[in-house]
Amino acid sequence: MRDISMSELRELVRDDRVHRRVFLDADLFELEMHRIFARNWIFVGHESQVAKPGDFFSTRIGRQPVVMARHTDGKVRVLYNRCGHRGAKVVNEEAGNAKRFRCLYHGWMYHTDGRLAAVPLPDDYPAGCDLKDPKLGMIEVARVASYRGFVFASLSAKVPDLVDWLGEAKQGLDDVADGSPEGEVEFAGGCHRYEYAGNWKHQYENLTDCYHTLSTHASTVADDGQQFHRRPGETGGQAEFTDKAGAPVILDIGVYTYPNGHSATDTIIKEPAAGGVMEKYRKQLIKKHGKERAEEVLRQPYHNMTIFPTLDILFVQNVIRVIMPIAVDRTEVRIFPMRFKGAPREIFENHIKYVNLTHSASSFVQSDDLEAFRRVQQGLEAQGTEWNLLARGIGQERVNNKGVGYGTRSSELGQRHQHHAWLEAMVRD
Numbered sequence: 001m002r003d004i005s006m007s008e009l010r011e012l013v014r015d016d017r018v019h020r021r022v023f024l025d026a027d028l029f030e031l032e033m034h035r036i037f038a039r040n041w042i043f044v045g046h047e048s049q050v051a052k053p054g055d056f057f058s059t060r061i062g063r064q065p066v067v068m069a070r071h072t073d074g075k076v077r078v079l080y081n082r083c084g085h086r087g088a089k090v091v092n093e094e095a096g097n098a099k100r101f102r103c104l105y106h107g108w109m110y111h112t113d114g115r116l117a118a119v120p121l122p123d124d125y126p127a128g129c130d131l132k133d134p135k136l137g138m139i140e141v142a143r144v145a146s147y148r149g150f151v152f153a154s155l156s157a158k159v160p161d162l163v164d165w166l167g168e169a170k171q172g173l174d175d176v177a178d179g180s181p182e183g184e185v186e187f188a189g190g191c192h193r194y195e196y197a198g199n200w201k202h203q204y205e206n207l208t209d210c211y212h213t214l215s216t217h218a219s220t221v222a223d224d225g226q227q228f229h230r231r232p233g234e235t236g237g238q239a240e241f242t243d244k245a246g247a248p249v250i251l252d253i254g255v256y257t258y259p260n261g262h263s264a265t266d267t268i269i270k271e272p273a274a275g276g277v278m279e280k281y282r283k284q285l286i287k288k289h290g291k292e293r294a295e296e297v298l299r300q301p302y303h304n305m306t307i308f309p310t311l312d313i314l315f316v317q318n319v320i321r322v323i324m325p326i327a328v329d330r331t332e333v334r335i336f337p338m339r340f341k342g343a344p345r346e347i348f349e350n351h352i353k354y355v356n357l358t359h360s361a362s363s364f365v366q367s368d369d370l371e372a373f374r375r376v377q378q379g380l381e382a383q384g385t386e387w388n389l390l391a392r393g394i395g396q397e398r399v400n401n402k403g404v405g406y407g408t409r410s411s412e413l414g415q416r417h418q419h420h421a422w423l424e425a426m427v428r429d
């Protein structure tokens with residue numbers, strides 16, 4: 001990997017623009033894996049995915065395979081998914097329940113807390129070879145912590161307390177968990193998954209981009225499929241981005257920025273749903289949280305909230321989105337529907353229907369964005385200019401004394417904030 005100096009990194013992000021290299025340079029991507037993904041809190045999964053002892057869930061932190069598992073002592077651990085013998089990935093199923101993990105290659109067996117349990121033909125090792133050495137186990141990552149059931153891990157021990165690091169953004173996790181009459185959610189709806197031919201930061205940029213909706217999603221909302229046609233004969237569409245009077249909803253929403261690169265956007269829903277099953281649900285929440293907090297949760301003040309660098313909460317659909325970089329120009333995104341424990345079944349069914357419509361691989365809205373990411377990645381190869389302009393709303397932001405910024409309407413405050421957090425992480429000692 002080519003050496004990239006601190007001053008070279010600082011050149012890439014300016015107050016109103018970002019250099020195209022941050023999306024294109026494979027050496028920078030390698031550096032991101034070390035400086036961002038290996039030494040920050042990264043979301044791993046939810047405790048409900050490993051509810052019982054022996055339950056496990058395989059995922060990645062950056063590109064490193066890990067497995068989250070609940071051991072017989074009830075504790076949730078995050079282990080490097082690597083055999084202590086000759087390195088094979090031990091757990092290859094995405095999720096399941098196991099008494100032991102068994103490596104395919106030579107049959108080494110591990111307890112679900114990572115300790116080596118058994119080795120075939122152990123007597124063939126010489127006397128000095130200590131099979132009790134913990135390094136021969138599946139090693140635990142340096143830090144694991146959970147907040148309201150959301151499990152984060154860090155490959156480096158040098159990270160602040162999780163709650164301090166979440167800061168203002170922990171409110172998003174509170175709002176989701178308090179949406180349950182039992183105070184906790186379950187990842188109970190499987191997983192939607194998509195990949196796109198572009199850098200992972202396109203997806204993160206998009207999460208606070210209120211500017212793109214009217215154009216990018218034109219093919220979703222307009223009746224003539226005016227941006228691009230997905231298939232011959234397509235004519236339909238539905239109005240999701242205008243209010244009842246036909247005015248664009250971006251006119252009165254904005255973006256919040258929080259310390260450590262987290263952010264949120266205002267809700268596009270004016271009134272919480274009411275009537276029918278919602279009344280039963282409202283009563284349940286009032287009983288659990290009191291009227292004021294229940295109404296606050298039902299109002300859902302945010303459309304989405306991001307937790308840098310990989311997590312996004314979409315409130316209306318009640319899903320978590322996780323950005324998983326694969327290569328400088330390839331990204332996987334996973335979407336996990338959440339069920340409010342104890343809430344009426346219809347609430348969950350409605351969320352599932354909604355996310356199928358907006359964010360499944362065959363959905364309307366999300367596939368518009370993916371087409372934009374692909375085009376950005378391709379367009380950035382052109383050498384006419386080196387910079388992406390992010391100047392919208394400069395000078396109009398408000399910042400309060402907690403370091404929370406707010407930019408109205410189509411402000412690019414969120415993208416500026418993201419790239420500054422990226423730079424800070426990349427140049428930190």
Ligand code: FES
Binds near residue numbers: 086087088103
């Ligand atoms: S590599 Fe796992 S048992 Fe040999």
Ligand SMILES: [Fe+2]
Binds near residue numbers: 212365
């Ligand atoms: Fe979008």
